[in-house]
Amino acid sequence: MRVRFWGVRGALATTEAGAQGVGGNTPCVEVRDERDNLVVLDAGIGLYWLGRSLLAGPHGRGKGAVTVLLSHTHWDHIQGFPFFVPAYIAGNQLSIWGGVTPHLEDILEGQLNPTYSPIVSLANMGATIRVNQLEEQEGDIVVGDLRIRHARLHNGSHDCVGYRLEEGGRSLCYMAEVQHEGGVLDPAAVELARGADILIHEAYFTDEELARGGREGLAGPSAPGSQGHSSYGQATELALAAGARRLYYFYHHPDRGDAEVEALVARQRARVAAAGAALELDAAREGTEVRI
Ligand SMILES: [Zn+2]
Numbered sequence: 001m002r003v004r005f006w007g008v009r010g011a012l013a014t015t016e017a018g019a020q021g022v023g024g025n026t027p028c029v030e031v032r033d034e035r036d037n038l039v040v041l042d043a044g045i046g047l048y049w050l051g052r053s054l055l056a057g058p059h060g061r062g063k064g065a066v067t068v069l070l071s072h073t074h075w076d077h078i079q080g081f082p083f084f085v086p087a088y089i090a091g092n093q094l095s096i097w098g099g100v101t102p103h104l105e106d107i108l109e110g111q112l113n114p115t116y117s118p119i120v121s122l123a124n125m126g127a128t129i130r131v132n133q134l135e136e137q138e139g140d141i142v143v144g145d146l147r148i149r150h151a152r153l154h155n156g157s158h159d160c161v162g163y164r165l166e167e168g169g170r171s172l173c174y175m176a177e178v179q180h181e182g183g184v185l186d187p188a189a190v191e192l193a194r195g196a197d198i199l200i201h202e203a204y205f206t207d208e209e210l211a212r213g214g215r216e217g218l219a220g221p222s223a224p225g226s227q228g229h230s231s232y233g234q235a236t237e238l239a240l241a242a243g244a245r246r247l248y249y250f251y252h253h254p255d256r257g258d259a260e261v262e263a264l265v266a267r268q269r270a271r272v273a274a275a276g277a278a279l280e281l282d283a284a285r286e287g288t289e290v291r292i
Helices: 046-054 104-111 187-192 207-211 232-242 258-274
Strands: 002-007 028-032 038-041 065-069 093-098 128-133 141-143 146-155 158-167 170-175 198-202 246-250 280-283 289-291
Touching (some): 093 104, 158 187, 232 258, 246 258, 258 280
Antiparallel strands (some): 002 028, 002 289, 028 038, 141 146
16 A cells, blocks of 8 residues: 655645745545556645646546545535636546535535636536445445445544545554544544554644644634544554554645644653553645555
8 A cells, every 4th residue: 555645734825935845735635556557645735736747547548447436525625626727627436425524516506606716517427427425334445455444433513434445454543633632543434444554643732732622813713613633643543543553744824834833743652652552643734654
């Protein structure tokens, strides 16, 4: 299995010069099985850049297939979708999955409503697009050699979906957003991440920001409904509790520059080393490719 980060930023894309080491695009992660079958985790702005990279291959000739797994449909997880160029090429096959929110197809259709978009309708995109509700699926989703499980996770006033992808005994777990209510790790999240080779877990807040109810400014304490997120420390705790092998801090706050992210990761590394744990840690950075 191969993994590549195309978008790692939470809430809002950023072009700040001091944040481009980590990257400014909203969530999108490419996953390939050993036969090159493609699964995409979330459709944030990073999806535009992934789409461009696909044009040199079968997706540029109308012979490509893509499975998109959405964690939920907040803007930052779907805003790249209308800009995914392979979706406009006839012959390509898109399969989109999501849950928690009913009427997923209506939501994606609504995003293209002429009030918001000149595309008007999914039917105008060209590729064959199927939208599927996870609730209607029995058992795992299978894409090529990937078996995909999912779990419903707490996310503030709404829930969202976490995914686990497995191939030949290797596993990747993706939690773009999750709130550990009252500081107690979400048991569904711990279970989903159990023994994962790689865990991608949000770290929108520092532990201090979470303790005081958020970060000042965007989605800060004054904004109702701004919660639904977790912290660096909680991501580490969950990875340790689940026995994951490597953790990537993901969904970086749009105000957070590279230097601050690196310092926060270093602090977590020191904590894990002091505990004598073998967990590997890093920040998710756009352009990073990992082989599992
Ligand atoms: Zn959200």
